[in-house]
Amino acid sequence: MKLYNTLTHKIEEFVPMQQGKVGMYSCGPTVYSHPHIGNFRSFLVADLLKRFFEFKGFQVTHIMNITDVGHLVDDADEGADKLEEAAKKQKKDPMEIAQFYTDSFMQASKLLNIKPANKYPKATEHINEMIEIIKKLIDKGYAYVVDNNVYYNVEKFADYGKLSGNTLEELNAGARIEVNQEKTNPQDFALWKHDPKHLQQWDSPWGKGFPGWHIECSAMSSKYLGAEFDIHTGGEDNIFPHHECEIAQSEAASGKKFVHYWLHTRFLMFDGEKMSKSKGNLYTIQELVEKGFRKNAIRYSLISSHYRQNYNFTFDGLKAAQQAIDKIQQCVLRLEDLRKNAKAGEIRPELKDLSSNCLKDFDESLSDDLNISKALGVCFDFIREANKAENMNSTEAAALLDTINKIDSVLGVLEAGESEVPVNIIELAEKRKAAKLAKDWKTADAMRAQITSLGWTVEDTPGGGYRLKRAGEAG
Ligand SMILES: [Zn+2]
Known part of the structure; x- marks a missing residue:
């Protein structure tokens, strides 16, 4: 098993700390808004990796945190707390905001068939653990207190910059002129912040903050995985x-090496553009499902490209994903029929080989730094050959099904298909939405007429969205 390690910039052989076991920590959501497809690409890469380790017989302990305090708008020490800002905007308590968006995250994770982590620790429930580490850092001379704030002195840590390449020399050369006067070095960062106006406050040896x-x-990774563990994942923006x-x-x-392998997922683009609030393309999983896209197609689409490449997410890509899954599902339907209705018998050697070669090649592909394109290629070669096999007996059908199930234990896309809106209907509805936005009423009406002629109705929902229903369907 080889993985690209951001820390060493190399593809390395994965050697677990404990044989047969993997400890893995993933930076989870900051729960101040609905997570979007870009966030989920990173969560799905962690899921794919974990499922693949399990496929290979490893026992994985996976921890994903929930950030419900302290994540400031500009990722460093400036700007408002994201949670607090959302709370003020919505006139709610920060914990209410956190719970609401944690639920949204869990719901979307479930829709995408992401295997639950062993634990989802919340930052607000681990304040004591954080205080303990901060105390230790002060005792060891790595941190200092100024006016009830605690900062980390980056100059004391010789290896600062070893992950990102942002060494102090480079950072200081490009430092902004406005610097926090409290900090010894402009690159020092806050461990504990004092702010009487902040809505969430805890007692500490340095006062409330x-x-x-x-x-x-x-704090949370060391509590659940130990001070030293195997893998840490996140989005490239986390580096x-x-x-x-x-x-x-x-x-x-x-005093220990913190993490052995750092894995980072590259950004997701939407239709060739950077995703942003202002472009209106920060789709959530729930929004895509409401549009009628199949949840397993969303999952397939988001895992189908290599994690170290930017991925361009498009509605066409989703359509291709649906077709790909349909191909697998049709093969499964035929095999299930044969398994139930054909006679039992011996497995022909060529079919035995087909299965074992497929599993071996699938394993090899993903063992090569999660080469998913190659692994999917192996999967579809298998489907094509399985479809060609004639006069299959029930034993053979069961064996081929078993192979598909093993592959799907990693891909996770074959959940029961629900009745869904066909892609061409969604495309017409999307064209209508775009036409309405452009105030092109003629095209919008023409799209509606086409949708109706195909047996569907489109209803507008508050906020500029729409809902598609089969004509005559209630609700
Ligand atoms: Zn994190």
Whole structure:
């Protein structure tokens, strides 16, 4: 099993700390808004990796945190707390906001058939653990207190920059002129913040305050996986400052190597553009499902490209994903029919080989730094050959089904298909929506007429969305 390690910039052989076991930590959502497809690409890569380890017989302990305090708008020490900002905007308590969006995250994870982590620790429930690490960092001379704030002194950690390449020399050369006067070095970061106006406050040896975002992951990962563990995953935007600071904190506090393999997922594009709130393309999983896309197609689409490549998510890609899954499902239907209705018998050697070669090649492909395109290629070669096999007996059908199930234990796309809106109907509805936005009423009406002629109705929903129903269907 080989993985690309961001820390060493190399593809390395994976050697677990404990034979047969993997400890894995993934930076989870900051629960101030609905997570979007870009966030989920990273969560799905973690899921794919975990499922593949399990396929290979490893026992995986997977921890994914929930950030419900301390994540500031600009990822560093400036700007408002994302949770607090959402709370003020919606006139709610921050914990209410956190619960609401945690539920949304869990629901979307379930829709995408993501295997639950062993634990989803919440930052607000681990304040004591954070305080303990901060105390240790102060004792060891890595952190200092100024006016009830605690900062990490990056100059004390010689390896600062080893993950991201952002060494102090480089950072200081490009530093902004406005610097926080409290900090010894402009690159020092907050471990504990004092802010009387902040809505979430805890007692600490340095007075009331709240933790910095980075210390949360150091505290929760070491609590559940130990001070040293195998794999840490996240999006590429987590590399700096978040993961760089996690390393500085954890290694200074424990004196151990924090993480052996760092895995980062590249950004998702939408239709060739960067995803952003202003472009309106930060789709959530629930929104795509409401549009009628199949949840397993969304999953397939988001895992179908290599995690170290930017992936361009498009509605056409979703359509292709649906077709790909249909191909597998048709093969499964035929095999199930044969398994139930054909006579029992011996498995022909060529079919035995077909299965064992498929599983071997699938394993080899994903063992090569999660080469998913190659693995999917292996899967579809198998489907094609299985479809060609004639006069199959029930024993053979059962064996081929078993192979597909083993592959799907990693891909996770074959859940029961629900009745769904056909892709061409969704496309017409999307064209109608675009035409309406452009105030092209003529095209919008023509699209509606086409949808109706195909036996569907489109209803507008508040906020500019729509709902598709089969004509005559209630609700
Ligand atoms: Zn984190």
